[in-house]
Amino acid sequence: MTxxxxxxxxxxxxxENAKFDYxxxxxxxxxxxxxxxxxxxxxxxxxxxxxxxNALVRRTGCMGLCAAGPLVLVxxxxxxxxxxxxxxxxxxxxxxxxxxxxxxxxxxxxxxxxQVHVVLENSGHIDPEKIDDYIARDGYRALLTALNDMTPHxxxxxxxxxxxxxxxxxxxxxxxxxxxxAKATGDVKYIICNGDEGDPGAFMDxxxxxxxxxxxxxxxxxxxxxxxxxxxYVYVRAEYPLAVSRLTACLRDARRRGLLGNNIGNTAFSFxxxxxxxxxxxxxxxxxxxxxxxxxxxxxxxPRPPYPAVSGIWGKPTLINNVxxxxxxxxxxxxxxxxxxxxGSDRSKGTKVFALTGKITNTGLVEVPMxxxxxxIIEVIGGGVPDGHTFKAVQTGGPSGGCLPAEMxxxxxxxxxxxxxxxxxxxxxxxxxxxxxxxxxxxxxFIEFCMxxxxxKCIPCRAGTAQMYTLLTRICEGLGTMDDLNLLMELCDTVKxxxxxxxxxxxxxxxxxxxxxxxxxxxxxxxxxxxxxGVCNLKVPVEVSA
Amino acid sequence: MPAFTPPPLPSDDKRWKIVNGTMRKNGFARHALIETLxxxxxxxGYLDDDAIxxxxxxxxxxxxxxxxxxxxxxxxxxxxxxKHTMTICTGTAxxxxxxxxxxxxxxxxxxxxxxxxxxxxxxxxxxxxxxGACGRAPVVLTDGAMVGQITSEQILEQLERWAxx
Numbered sequence: 001m002t003x004x005x006x007x008x009x010x011x012x013x014x015x016e017n018a019k020f021d022y023x024x025x026x027x028x029x030x031x032x033x034x035x036x037x038x039x040x041x042x043x044x045x046x047x048x049x050x051x052x053x054n055a056l057v058r059r060t061g062c063m064g065l066c067a068a069g070p071l072v073l074v075x076x077x078x079x080x081x082x083x084x085x086x087x088x089x090x091x092x093x094x095x096x097x098x099x100x101x102x103x104x105x106x107x108x109x110x111x112x113x114x115q116v117h118v119v120l121e122n123s124g125h126i127d128p129e130k131i132d133d134y135i136a137r138d139g140y141r142a143l144l145t146a147l148n149d150m151t152p153h154x155x156x157x158x159x160x161x162x163x164x165x166x167x168x169x170x171x172x173x174x175x176x177x178x179x180x181x182a183k184a185t186g187d188v189k190y191i192i193c194n195g196d197e198g199d200p201g202a203f204m205d206x207x208x209x210x211x212x213x214x215x216x217x218x219x220x221x222x223x224x225x226x227x228x229x230x231x232x233y234v235y236v237r238a239e240y241p242l243a244v245s246r247l248t249a250c251l252r253d254a255r256r257r258g259l260l261g262n263n264i265g266n267t268a269f270s271f272x273x274x275x276x277x278x279x280x281x282x283x284x285x286x287x288x289x290x291x292x293x294x295x296x297x298x299x300x301x302x303p304r305p306p307y308p309a310v311s312g313i314w315g316k317p318t319l320i321n322n323v324x325x326x327x328x329x330x331x332x333x334x335x336x337x338x339x340x341x342x343x344g345s346d347r348s349k350g351t352k353v354f355a356l357t358g359k360i361t362n363t364g365l366v367e368v369p370m371x372x373x374x375x376x377i378i379e380v381i382g383g384g385v386p387d388g389h390t391f392k393a394v395q396t397g398g399p400s401g402g403c404l405p406a407e408m409x410x411x412x413x414x415x416x417x418x419x420x421x422x423x424x425x426x427x428x429x430x431x432x433x434x435x436x437x438x439x440x441x442x443x444x445x446f447i448e449f450c451m452x453x454x455x456x457k458c459i460p461c462r463a464g465t466a467q468m469y470t471l472l473t474r475i476c477e478g479l480g481t482m483d484d485l486n487l488l489m490e491l492c493d494t495v496k497x498x499x500x501x502x503x504x505x506x507x508x509x510x511x512x513x514x515x516x517x518x519x520x521x522x523x524x525x526x527x528x529x530x531x532x533x534g535v536c537n538l539k540v541p542v543e544v545s546a
Numbered sequence: 547m548p549a550f551t552p553p554p555l556p557s558d559d560k561r562w563k564i565v566n567g568t569m570r571k572n573g574f575a576r577h578a579l580i581e582t583l584x585x586x587x588x589x590x591g592y593l594d595d596d597a598i599x600x601x602x603x604x605x606x607x608x609x610x611x612x613x614x615x616x617x618x619x620x621x622x623x624x625x626x627x628x629k630h631t632m633t634i635c636t637g638t639a640x641x642x643x644x645x646x647x648x649x650x651x652x653x654x655x656x657x658x659x660x661x662x663x664x665x666x667x668x669x670x671x672x673x674x675x676x677x678g679a680c681g682r683a684p685v686v687l688t689d690g691a692m693v694g695q696i697t698s699e700q701i702l703e704q705l706e707r708w709a710x711x
Contacts, residue, residue, distance in 0.1 A: 030678065031681045034679060034682055034685070034692035035682075066679075066680075067681060069681075197678065198675070198676075200636075200637030200641075200675055200676035201676060201680050202676075203676075203678035206678040237678075238621050239621075239677055276580075277581065278621075279580055279583075279584070279619030279620070279621040280620035280621035280675070281620065282675065293580065294577070295577050296576055296579035296607075297579075298615055299618065355681070356681075357638075357639035358638075358642040359642060363639075363682075364681045365681070395638065429638070431639055432642075437642060445638070449675070455618075
């Protein structure tokens with residue numbers, strides 16, 4: 001495969017698409033599929049044939065706005081329809097070439113206008129199971145350019161210059177990680193794509209793998225060339241069956257097209273990728289635990305150093321990056337590191353995909369430039385809190401992150417700013433809570449999660465989270481004392497500073513941040529024996545004054 | 547050292563051939579343990595002692611290690627599932643939208659706790675740590691099919707339908 005051949009494929013796709021007057025894109029991501037968008041697509045195909053319209057009905061990945069699903073985008077007019085089902089198929093088809101059906105149209109300009117799509121540039125526009133669709137949108141051009149015109153060192157320089165930082169949550173500079181692996185000695189090196197999106201409330205990686213899997217594979221191949229690896233693994237959660245099947249199809253097609261396998265692009269570079277299924281362990285998102293899991297063992301973390309960059313799978317140097325990180329690589333190589341560094345804030349470059357969920361009007365996936373204010377994401381893009389309720393907190397970073405109150409909404413989203421206020425960027429889950437959520441109960445929810453997901457290897461995490469859970473349960477039941485609160489804070493400190501891996505070290509964050517910003521709710525539970533949000537079942541009988 | 551001969555298949559159930567296929571594809575390498583257990587679970591619905599023993603012997607993994615892996619990962623089940631499975635997502639987005647009430651309603655209706663199967667073996671009630679459809683929260687999987695923005699009434703209706711099937 002050469003760049004000229006890519007051009008030919010892209011041209012033939014364009015010619016093929018140009019034969020149609022209209023393109024009807026049907027979202028078939030997990031969210032819309034759960035509302036039977038597959039039946040909708042069949043109905044649209046039937047209607048197009050029956051009415052003799054010259055239209056292409058295409059399956060696409062996620063269009064982002066899950067709240068309004070199933071979504072259909074009609075090109076070239078870019079008319080977005082929402083909440084469609086099979087019964088609308090005939091009317092939508094009949095409207096092609098005429099006036100759009102207004103009552104079915106989704107008019108959320110402000111939701112889309114504020115977004116900048118880099119990672120999601122193809123989501124909702126291509127058929128995720130057609131490699132040629134991806135190639136027609138400049139797919140694999142970056143890989144072949146890198147192989148033919150760039151040295152591995154040159155590739156790493158572009159990545160370093162872009163300022164890209166790990167999108168899994170840690171925010172480690174990607175270029176630095178790559179150059180460490182490139183410098184590591186050893187003839188066998190590995191690439192791992194971390195798709196173990198265990199964060200409850202986050203689904204960016206699932207969506208990228210379902211909507212545009214080739215982009216992730218291309219990113220991995222470029223990384224392999226840069227660091228000198230020849231074998232890669234994608235570690236995906238078994239809970240994401242659609243992502244696994246689309247990824248399987250994607251790998252098969254890439255091999256057929258000669259974009260994976262031996263001598264890619266007629267060069268000396270060979271690379272292939274295997275899928276490894278997770279089995280439901282949150283701790284496997286930690287890189288050393290993930291490596292143990294790929295090796296077929298219990299997913300328990302190991303002390304670092306040695307870092308995987310030096311000693312990873314089977315003791316070999318291993319580069320491990322998140323799905324979204326790899327999804328950023330191809331555009332950086334195509335457009336240059338400087339282009340990427342032009343977006344975002346001072347020390348957090350580019351864009352970030354967030355999963356916007358909870359008590360918010362426009363739930364779904366959004367991609368915004370770094371540095372954008374939280375308020376803009378929640379109130380403008382997210383459409384604010386629905387049903388007349390008031391905003392209370394936004395939770396970022398999952399069980400490792402924190403809850404931020406309304407006063408913090410004017411901070412710009414970046415790795416450093418979020419850490420400063422007691423939360424973390426995390427992988428990109430953003431859960432909005434309103435006045436019906438009890439923040440003590442939320443802290444208990446996260447600690448329960450960490451307690452059950454603790455692998456049990458180190459004591460602070462195994463025993464500490466359990467004790468924290470007991471204390472929080474007491475407080476939620478109205479049985480807590482102020483001493484309990486002090487003990488809880490002491491435990492937070494111990495667990496945070498003495499746990500072996502990230503899971504334990506960050507487990508106290510939801511407690512610490514709620515104590516910092518919503519301390520009055522704890523006091524209400526302890527002193528006044530009442531839950532301000534009316535969530536907790538307090539066991540203490542309310543004294544009725546005579 | 548004599549060449550290793552894998553143990554015979556536990557029975558002539560055709561599903562064992564699928565299991566063997568996964569191991570052969572991975573060259574009977576030890577690191578294929580989790581992959582193989584996935585195959586067993588998707589073929590049989592759960593992992594029983596015979597299956598774990600067979601896989602451990604075939605891959606030359608100590609039985610203790612195989613058992614350790616099975617019990618470490620939540621996805622693997624040692625008990626046979628009911629004829630139908632209701633999986634309620636308890637991820638953060640679903641929790642914020644009141645999934646604890648859904649679990650409580652289903653538990654009360656079925657008379658079993660989460661993770662258990664009704665005595666007649668008809669329905670299993672499971673919870674999941676986020677199925678990644680948070681935009682549609684609260685979410686359940688009814689026999690693996692995802693249903694979003696569900697109410698406890700809808701769950702109970704489904705459970706009643708299953709009870710008589």
